[in-house]
Amino acid sequence: MTCTAEGVVSALRAAVAVVIAHRDELVRLDREIGDGDHGENMRRGFTALLSRLDSEPPATPGSALKLVATTLISTVGGAAGPLYGTAFLRAASAVGDATALDGPAVAKALRGALDGVVARGKAEVGDKTMVDALTPAVAAAEAAGDDMVAVLVAAADAADAGAESTVPLVARKGRASYLGERSADHLDPGARSTALLLRAFADAAQSDERAQR
Amino acid sequence: MKKIINDPETVVLDALRGMQAAHADLLTVHTDPPVVVRADAPVARKVAVISGGGSGHEPMHGGFVGRGMLDAACPGAVFTSPTPDQIASAVAKTDGGGGALLIVKNYTGDVLNFETGAELAAAEGVEVRSVVIDDDVAVKDSLYTAGRRGVGGTVLLEKIVGAAAERGIDLDGCEALARKVIGQVRSMGLALTACTVPHAGEPSFTLADDEMEIGIGIHGEPGRHRVKAGTADEMVRQLLDPIVEDLPFESGDRVLLFTNSMGGSPLIEMYLAHGIAENLLADRGITVERRLVGPYVTSLEMQGMSLTLLKLDDELVELWDAPVNTAALRWGV
Numbered sequence: 415m416t417c418t419a420e421g422v423v424s425a426l427r428a429a430v431a432v433v434i435a436h437r438d439e440l441v442r443l444d445r446e447i448g449d450g451d452h453g454e455n456m457r458r459g460f461t462a463l464l465s466r467l468d469s470e471p472p473a474t475p476g477s478a479l480k481l482v483a484t485t486l487i488s489t490v491g492g493a494a495g496p497l498y499g500t501a502f503l504r505a506a507s508a509v510g511d512a513t514a515l516d517g518p519a520v521a522k523a524l525r526g527a528l529d530g531v532v533a534r535g536k537a538e539v540g541d542k543t544m545v546d547a548l549t550p551a552v553a554a555a556e557a558a559g560d561d562m563v564a565v566l567v568a569a570a571d572a573a574d575a576g577a578e579s580t581v582p583l584v585a586r587k588g589r590a591s592y593l594g595e596r597s598a599d600h601l602d603p604g605a606r607s608t609a610l611l612l613r614a615f616a617d618a619a620q621s622d623e624r625a626q627r
Numbered sequence: 628m629k630k631i632i633n634d635p636e637t638v639v640l641d642a643l644r645g646m647q648a649a650h651a652d653l654l655t656v657h658t659d660p661p662v663v664v665r666a667d668a669p670v671a672r673k674v675a676v677i678s679g680g681g682s683g684h685e686p687m688h689g690g691f692v693g694r695g696m697l698d699a700a701c702p703g704a705v706f707t708s709p710t711p712d713q714i715a716s717a718v719a720k721t722d723g724g725g726g727a728l729l730i731v732k733n734y735t736g737d738v739l740n741f742e743t744g745a746e747l748a749a750a751e752g753v754e755v756r757s758v759v760i761d762d763d764v765a766v767k768d769s770l771y772t773a774g775r776r777g778v779g780g781t782v783l784l785e786k787i788v789g790a791a792a793e794r795g796i797d798l799d800g801c802e803a804l805a806r807k808v809i810g811q812v813r814s815m816g817l818a819l820t821a822c823t824v825p826h827a828g829e830p831s832f833t834l835a836d837d838e839m840e841i842g843i844g845i846h847g848e849p850g851r852h853r854v855k856a857g858t859a860d861e862m863v864r865q866l867l868d869p870i871v872e873d874l875p876f877e878s879g880d881r882v883l884l885f886t887n888s889m890g891g892s893p894l895i896e897m898y899l900a901h902g903i904a905e906n907l908l909a910d911r912g913i914t915v916e917r918r919l920v921g922p923y924v925t926s927l928e929m930q931g932m933s934l935t936l937l938k939l940d941d942e943l944v945e946l947w948d949a950p951v952n953t954a955a956l957r958w959g960v
Contacts, residue, residue: 441827449846450827451681451707458704487743488660491681491707496739534739588735589848591772592765596849 415623416514417562422478423467428618429611433460436610443603447590451492452603459490459498475515479506479523493588494604497531497544504530517565521555524569528552535587542585542597544604547576551612563619570609570616577605628828635825639682639702646689650954653693657720660713663689663700668721674792674801675699675721678730678785679714680737681706683824683927684845687782690923690955696789697953698727701744705824705927706846708736714744718753726754726798728805730785732777733761734846756798758805760784762814762935764873765842765851776844779887779924779935780812783947786956790949804946808937813873815866816933818843819856820891822926841865845889845926859896863903866934871911876936878912883919883947885935890925892932897921900932917947923955 417425433456440453463485472478479502487499508526509519528548537543554572558565580602588604590597632638640658647656655664669675678688679701688700699717701709718727727748731741738759745755762780766772788805796804818840821830824847831847834840839862842850856862876882886901888894901920908915916939924933937943950959 445827445829445831449706449848450824450831451704454826455704455707488710488712491703491710491736491740493708493736493739495708495710495736496743499743535735585772587773589773589844589846592776592844592851593849594767594772594851 415562415626416516417475417520417619418514419472419474419478421619421622422475422515423472424622425615425618426463426467426478426482429614430460430464432610432614433457433607440603440607443601443606447585447593447597447600448603449589452494452607455490455492455494456607459486459495462489474511474513476506476509476511479509493535494607497535497604500530500534501527515562517558517560517562520562520565521552521558524548524552524555537587540583541587542580542583542590542602542605543587544602544608546580546583546602547573547605547608550576551608563616563623566612566616566619570612573609573612577601577609580605628823628825630823630825632825635828638825639704642682643689643702646954653952653954654689657716660710660716661702662713662717662720663692663702664717664720665692665694665698667694668698669723670698671723672725673723673795674725674798675718675723675727676730676785676789676792676801677701677714677717677721677727678781679703679709679717680732681708681846684925686955687924688785691782691785691789691953693951693953694960695793695949695951695953696785696956705826708734708740711740711744711747714741715747715751718744718748718755719751722753726756728788728792728798728801729755729757730781730788730805731757731759732781733759733774734776735773754798756802758802758809760809762809762812763844764813764815764869778816778845779814779885779933780809780937782919782923783812783883783885783935783937784808786951787943787946790946790951793949808943811874811938812935813870814933814935815870816843816845816887816889816931817841817862817866818850818889818926818929818931820930822847822890822929824927839931843926843931845924847926847929859899860903863900863934864907866932867904867907870934870936871913874936874938876911876913876938881914881916881939882908883917883937883939884908884915885919885923885937887924887933887935888922889929889931889933890922891928891930894921897932904934916944
């Protein structure tokens with residue numbers, strides 16, 4: 415199965431719902447080791463995305479991803495705005511003008527997203543950031559074969575495990591790094607939101623697949 | 628949560644409307660995207676000095692917009708950096724042909740958004756430079772953290788660079804001056820209580836009645852360690868000693884001493900603390916030549932204070948004394 419613009423848009427709508435449903439959880443996680451704005455910033459950005467998906471329906475997967483990028487960059491603020499914005503922008507460049515994405519194309523988009531986040535934020539695996547969720551997700555996606563749904567599910571599973579792996583870490587980037595050792599024993603809110611987004615994409619792809627059978 | 632607000636969602640824009648009403652002679656508030664611009668912008672050929680950051684630190688930065696200080700301020704959501712489109716819009720509204728200098732506090736979000744905003748503005752053909760202020764000595768090893776935070780020293784930097792730009796100093800000169808100030812200003816803060824971000828509805832951390840948090844930032848984020856709150860003498864010493872030893876400030880140095888309230892501590896306590904700091908500096912042979920006392924870099928209603936020391940020379944004293952006409956700082960006009 416492949417993913418058309420319609421599929422990307424339905425995955426994005428699912429992501430909006432997940433971000434809104436987990437807003438308070440992300441606020442709580444961020445209050446523990448940051449400044450408590452991550453959940454609200456993500457809610458603001460994805461709510462704005464929903465209205466833009468309604469008013470400017472994208473024609474290709476790439477233009478849908480680009481719409482996400484420009485919306486998040488101008489509405490989220492914090493570190494998450496430019497980081498997620500850059501991630502979606504690079505994902506859009508990676509898929510180009512393709513009208514449908516297969517498994518390898520999705521993996522390539524995820525690789526582009528990771529490269530963008532690393533270039534912008536300069537974090538490495540182990541710094542207790544979204545990179546800890548996204549890096550294993552990309553590796554799993556690249557090993558998952560041709561099926562688009564299988565690639566997204568593999569990425570989501572790996573991102574969940576990657577996010578969990580941030581719990582014992584001492585933060586070396588972002589506001590949590592100011593806490594030093596006191597940042598350990600907390601789930602990183604950025605890694606958590608990355609895992610939530612990938613899970614939302616995978617769930618949406620699976621339910622689209624079921625609907626088509 | 629008890630606050631004088633209508634809706635957490637609109638608190639920043641609602642406050643900006645009030646600011647416009649109060650200070651129409653000094654500044655113009657744009658709301659889409661939100662940017663506070665000095666009333667007579669753009670000023671021909673002058674370097675536009677622009678800053679911004681999360682809201683909740685008032686009067687920083689909007690209160691420093693006006694002649695002799697900032698040309699524009701970009702207010703983000705509460706404790707959240709502004710977005711790149713705000714920064715690009717601020718540059719477009721204030722560029723008088725002299726280029727723009729962006730003053731960025733060292734927080735991951737602020738740095739990333741200002742970098743992206745500067746790229747957008749440069750793409751429009753404006754010469755843009757950025758300086759990052761990181762004066763908070765509470766954050767230790769920059770290799771393993773996001774680096775030192777920008778805190779109280781930001782006000783002194785914006786005043787001094789704003790005065791230079793007003794005098795017609797060019798972009799190279801303003802940037803060099805900014806780097807010089809950043810190199811010789813140091814700060815540290817403490818909190819007696821946390822603060823509550825409107826959309827969070829709960830305090831960012833909790834402190835027992837007899838505890839204080841040393842080394843806090845200005846976003847309600849916890850500090851480096853927590854200790855029993857002692858006397859004012861002990862509190863001032865715990866801030867001043869690390870500041871003095873960091874640069875280090877030495878006997879014979881001339882300094883500006885800035886005693887700042889985090890928002891919830893009253894001026895009577897700031898003057899009390901300021902007096903103690905002056906005595907401690909005199910004991911070290913350090914001469915306080917200029918002062919600033921009051922709530923200028925706040926963290927909503929947080930009780931607490933910060934101290935900032937800036938090493939002075941004749942150039943910096945003259946620029947500090949130069950006329951300034953903003954909502955929060957005004958002299959010589």
